[in-house]
Amino acid sequence: xxxxxxxxxxxxxxxxxxxxxxxxxxxxxxxxxxxxxxxxxxxxxxxxxxxxxxxxxxxxxxxxxxxxxxxxxxxxxxxxxxxxxxxxxxxxxxxxxxxxxxxxxxxxxxxxxxxxxxxxxxxxxxxxxxxxxxxxxxxxxxxxxxxxxxxxxxxxxxxxxxxxxxxxxxxxxxxxxxxxxxxxxxxxxxxxxxxxxxxxxxxxxxxxxxxxxxxxxxxxxxxxxxxxxxxxxxxxxxxxxxxxxxxxxxxxxxxxxxxxxxxxxxxxxxxxxxxxxxxxxxxxxxxxxxxxxxxxxxxxxxxxxxxx
Amino acid sequence: xxxxxxxxxxxxxxxxxxxxxxxxxxxxxxxxxxxxxxxxxxxxxxxxxxxxxxxxxxxxxxxxxxxxxxxxxxxxxxxxxxxxxxxxxxxxxxxxxxxxxxxxxxxxxxxxxxxxxxxxxxxxxxxxxxxxxxxxxxxxxxxxxxxxxxxxxxxxxxxxxxxxxxxxxxxxxxxxxxxxxxxxxxxxxxxxxxxxxxxxxxxxxxxxxxxxxxxxxxxxxxxxxxxxxxxxxxxxxxxxxxxxxxxxxxxxxxxxxxxxxxxxxxxxxxxxxxxxxxxxxxxxxxxxxxxxxxxxxxxxxxxxxxxxxxxxxxxxxxxxxxxxxxxxxxxxxxxxxxxxxx
Numbered sequence: 001x002x003x004x005x006x007x008x009x010x011x012x013x014x015x016x017x018x019x020x021x022x023x024x025x026x027x028x029x030x031x032x033x034x035x036x037x038x039x040x041x042x043x044x045x046x047x048x049x050x051x052x053x054x055x056x057x058x059x060x061x062x063x064x065x066x067x068x069x070x071x072x073x074x075x076x077x078x079x080x081x082x083x084x085x086x087x088x089x090x091x092x093x094x095x096x097x098x099x100x101x102x103x104x105x106x107x108x109x110x111x112x113x114x115x116x117x118x119x120x121x122x123x124x125x126x127x128x129x130x131x132x133x134x135x136x137x138x139x140x141x142x143x144x145x146x147x148x149x150x151x152x153x154x155x156x157x158x159x160x161x162x163x164x165x166x167x168x169x170x171x172x173x174x175x176x177x178x179x180x181x182x183x184x185x186x187x188x189x190x191x192x193x194x195x196x197x198x199x200x201x202x203x204x205x206x207x208x209x210x211x212x213x214x215x216x217x218x219x220x221x222x223x224x225x226x227x228x229x230x231x232x233x234x235x236x237x238x239x240x241x242x243x244x245x246x247x248x249x250x251x252x253x254x255x256x257x258x259x260x261x262x263x264x265x266x267x268x269x270x271x272x273x274x275x276x277x278x279x280x281x282x283x284x285x286x287x288x289x290x291x292x293x294x295x296x297x298x299x300x301x302x303x304x305x306x307x308x
Numbered sequence: 309x310x311x312x313x314x315x316x317x318x319x320x321x322x323x324x325x326x327x328x329x330x331x332x333x334x335x336x337x338x339x340x341x342x343x344x345x346x347x348x349x350x351x352x353x354x355x356x357x358x359x360x361x362x363x364x365x366x367x368x369x370x371x372x373x374x375x376x377x378x379x380x381x382x383x384x385x386x387x388x389x390x391x392x393x394x395x396x397x398x399x400x401x402x403x404x405x406x407x408x409x410x411x412x413x414x415x416x417x418x419x420x421x422x423x424x425x426x427x428x429x430x431x432x433x434x435x436x437x438x439x440x441x442x443x444x445x446x447x448x449x450x451x452x453x454x455x456x457x458x459x460x461x462x463x464x465x466x467x468x469x470x471x472x473x474x475x476x477x478x479x480x481x482x483x484x485x486x487x488x489x490x491x492x493x494x495x496x497x498x499x500x501x502x503x504x505x506x507x508x509x510x511x512x513x514x515x516x517x518x519x520x521x522x523x524x525x526x527x528x529x530x531x532x533x534x535x536x537x538x539x540x541x542x543x544x545x546x547x548x549x550x551x552x553x554x555x556x557x558x559x560x561x562x563x564x565x566x567x568x569x570x571x572x573x574x575x576x577x578x579x580x581x582x583x584x585x586x587x588x589x590x591x592x593x594x595x596x597x598x599x600x601x602x603x604x605x606x607x608x609x610x611x612x613x614x615x616x617x618x619x620x621x622x623x624x625x626x627x628x629x630x631x632x633x634x635x636x637x638x639x640x641x642x643x644x645x646x647x648x649x650x
Contacts, residue, residue, distance in 0.1 A: 011647065048503055051643050076505040086497035088320070090327035095320075102316045103504040131327075147500060 001026040001155060001186045002047065006056030009042050016042045018209050019056065026154075029177065029187045031201035033194065033295075035303055038208045040190040041083060044157045047188070048080045060155055076104065079148035079156040083163075085140045089133040093124055093143050096132060097150050104151030111150075118146040121176055138169030145173060155186045162196055174200060198295040212302045221293035224301050228291035229267045231260040231274065234284035243281045244274060261291065309513065313506050317514025318521070321488055325522065334483045335526055342473050343530030344537065350469050351541040354462055365434055365450045367417055369404055464606065466550055467618075469534065470559045471603040476530055477568035478599055480523040482592035485575030488515050490588040493579060498645055508641045516572045523568045531560050558618050566625035571595050573629070576636040580649045598625070 002024040009017045017039035024030040032040045045051045047058055049071040061077055063070035087096050094115060101111040119125040122142040132140060141164070148156055161177070162170040177187055177200055191197050197204055198217045205214040213220055233240065236258050244262055245253045249270050252263040260278075264270045271288055278285060325331045374389035384399045393408045401416040408423040415428065421436035427443035435451050492498045501511065535556070539549040552560075571592060578591050602621055638644070 045646060049642075050499070050502055051646050072505045072507065075503060078503075080500065080503035082496070082499040082503070084496035084499075086495060086500050088324060088497060089495065090324050091320075095323065099316065099320045100500070100504065103313060103501075103506050105505070144500070 001028070002030075002058065002060055002188065004043075004047070004056070004058040007043070007046060007053050007058050008055035009039070009046060009051070010054045015209055017046070017053075020207070020210050022205050022211055022214055024186060024188060024203075026186055027181065027184045028202045029181050029189065029200050031189045031191060031197035031204040032207060033191065033197060033204055033299060034207040040207065041159055043207075044080070044159055044188070044190060048078055048157055049074045050080075076151075077154050079151065079153035081145055081148040081156070081158040081161060083159045085144035087132045087140055087143055087147075090131055092129045092131055093119065093135070093146075094128040096143060097147055100147050101150045106151050114150060114152065115146075118149060121179065122146055122172060138165045141165055142169065142173065145176065149180065153185070155188065156180070157188045157190075159190045160192065161189060162191075162193055170196070194295045194299055204295070206299055206302045208303060213298070217295045217298075220295070220298045224298050225293045226263045227265070227267050228261055228263050229271055229274065230287070230289050230291050231262070231278065231285060232287040232289075233258065233260070233278075234286055236260075237283070240278055240281060240283045243277050243283075247273065247277065250274070309507065309509050313510045314514035314517060317501075317506070317511055318518035321515055321518035322522065325484060325487070325518070328487060331484055331487060335480060335522065338476050338479050339526045339530035339533075342476050343534040346469060346472055347534045347537045348541070350465060351538065354465060354542055365432065365448075367419060367432075367434055369402060369419065371404060462550065463553075463555075466538070466553070467555050467559075468603060468607060469538070470556050471599060471606065473527070473530055473534060474559060474564050474567055474599055475596060476527045477523045477564045478571045478596050479593075480526055481519050481568055481571035481575060482589050482595065484519045484522060485516075485572050485579075486585045486588040486592060488519060489576055489579035490582060490585050493645075493649060494583060494585070502642045502645065509637070512576070512636065512640045516569075516576070519572050520565075520568055523571075524565060527564050527568070528560065531556075531564075554615050555618050558615060558622060562622035563618065563625060566622055566629055567595070567599060569629045570625060570632060573632040573636040576640050577632070580639045580644065 002022075004020050004022050007017060007020040008015065016037075020039075020043060032043065034040050042051070046053045047060060047065060049065050052066045058065045060074050063074050063077075065071070065074060088099070091099070097115045097118070098111060101114065106114065115128075116125065119128050122145070124139060124142055124146075127135070127139070132143060135143070141161070145158070145161060148158065158177070162173050165173065174196065177189075181187060189197065189201065201217070203214065203216050204220065205211045206220070213224070215223060231244075236255065238255070241253060241255050241260055244250050244260055247270075249264065250262045252261075254261050262274065267290060275285060275288060325335075370387045371389040372387045374391070375385075375393050376391045377393070379394045380390075380396070380398050382397045384401075385403055386401050388400075388403045390400070390403060390405045391407055393405075395405070395408055395410045395413050397411075398413045399416075400413060400418055403415075403418045405415070405418055405420045406422055408420075410420070410423055410425045410428055412426075413428045415430045415433050417432045419434040419436070420430065420438060422438075424439040425444055429445045429447075430449055431447045433446075433449040435446070435449055492501070506514075531552075535551040538551050543549055574595055575588060575592050578588050582588050582591065606617075
């Protein structure tokens with residue numbers, strides 16, 4: 001659905017995005033993570049044909065970005081949620097959405113139905129005729145999200161969709177995105193909210209001008225941290241650590257807080273061997289689990305050391 | 309370009325204007341002052357001028373001799389009837405003067421009719437259908453029929469009123485365009501708009517079109533009100549309906565739209581450099597200067613209030629507009645707005 005090939009953009013000779021390569025499949029929720037100034041917003045703007053790239057290219061639904069023949073078509077099939085809601089404060093939610101639906105060429109009967117559907121999904125139907133100026137920040141953000149979907153786009157670019165929202169509003173937005181994913185839409189999210197990205201996205205890219213890593217949150221954790229098995233024992237004897245160290249497939253064996261941690265390439269095969277050896281040595285095993293690495297760990301490993 | 313998309317943008321902007329108290333106040337107050345209050349204030353001196361010319365005179369003519377088809381120079385003539393005579397540097401009193409050419413002369417208590425008078429002093433005279441130029445001094449006299457000098461003054465006053473009316477299409481866009489362009493920029497609502505399939509030209513046309521329609525609607529309505537008001541109030545003293553004259557028609561059909569377009573597009577360019585609606589309005593206010601200059605030049609007599617200067621000025625404004633259109637098209641595009649607008 002989205003194919004980015006060597007995409008780059010410079011501002012006054014300074015690269016904001018350089019040699020970005022990635023592919024987003026149809027129906028996928030894809031997250032773009034990175035620090036401020038990493039080029040996430042610039043990437044979305046280029047993909048939505050708002051600004052031109054200085055190198056490389058990209059295709060959205062087979063259409064090439066920023067070409068005279070395809071730009072307008074791309075803008076017609078994508079929805080964009082910018083960093084700021086940017087609503088017309090003196091107009092009602094209904095009028096705001098109706099205006100954009102008209103610009104996207106949605107027929108009147110479909111327009112009304114779609115607006116009603118979106119406002120109901122986002123719990124804003126009852127206040128549809130009130131001026132947006134009277135809305136809370138969360139409500140405004142929800143209207144801005146509804147605006148991005150008002151023309152039933154195939155691809156949606158969301159820049160920080162839950163920024164500044166309270167937990168309940170964030171949950172509504174997340175549920176909304178999940179519902180849209182089920183409808184088969186491609187969603188491209190820029191976010192700093194690692195937990196949210198981890199929960200919502202099928203795959204992510206950590207970027208800092210270019211993509212530093214691409215994959216599912218789980219894959220990235222494994223790729224950058226390896227797989228670690230944790231063995232919790234009823235009582236820890238230092239000799240048990242030596243038992244594990246004696247196994248040729250075990251690496252980086254350490255004892256931490258009464259547990260034995262060991263890095264393994266294929267824990268599904270090696271874990272039973274470790275359990276057998278420890279049991280024979282007289283250890284009383286309570287749990288054998290895999291150490292969970294969060295996306296934050298991956299992010300910090302990639303960005304922390306590689307930041308500009 | 310798809311007109312329907314531009315119309316959608318224009319309608320949205322008009323909806324926003326309707327809800328903005330400040331814009332609505334400007335749209336109502338500016339035409340009200342220009343088309344109702346100013347014309348009423350104007351009618352007072354015009355009617356006063358006409359009334360002055362109707363003052364009663366008690367002239368007595370004791371014509372004891374007559375002069376016809378002659379040339380008079382450096383003479384003093386009393387109690388005569390003078391016809392078809394060239395009069396230069398003369399003093400004439402208590403006489404009837406008809407069909408003469410008069411230069412550098414002094415008339416007292418005489419009846420001067422159907423003559424051309426230049427650089428002369430006319431005191432306590434009865435003046436009928438004269439051709440008078442600005443070099444004459446006329447005191448305590450009564451006009452009957454045409455008075456070129458007085459007509460010139462009245463025309464000047466009417467035409468200056470027109471120039472004040474043309475401030476409406478300059479001032480309203482200064483306010484509305486500031487909200488429409490800088491307001492959207494500050495509110496960050498331009499980016500979602502730019503993300504739609506609407507082209508840059510459609511957006512610019514829609515946004516400018518709403519302001520143009522609003523400003524010119526108010527201007528033309530003010531024009532009609534002012535014309536009707538001036539005509540109704542001055543007809544009893546003038547004896548005719550003075551407006552609209554060709555000067556007004558050219559002004560309202562050429563100069564007003566030209567100035568309106570200039571004001572709108574200048575605001576597009578200003579919007580790319582400022583982030584405050586009030587700053588934009590203040591800079592946009594500078595556009596009133598050409599109109600004010602035209603007004604002062606006309607008032608000072610540097611420019612006549614004839615049709616030609618108005619036509620030339622109007623066409624000049626339209627030429628400048630063409631340049632500003634090109635400049636604003638260069639400024640108002642997605643890349644510029646998102647990357648270079650401050």
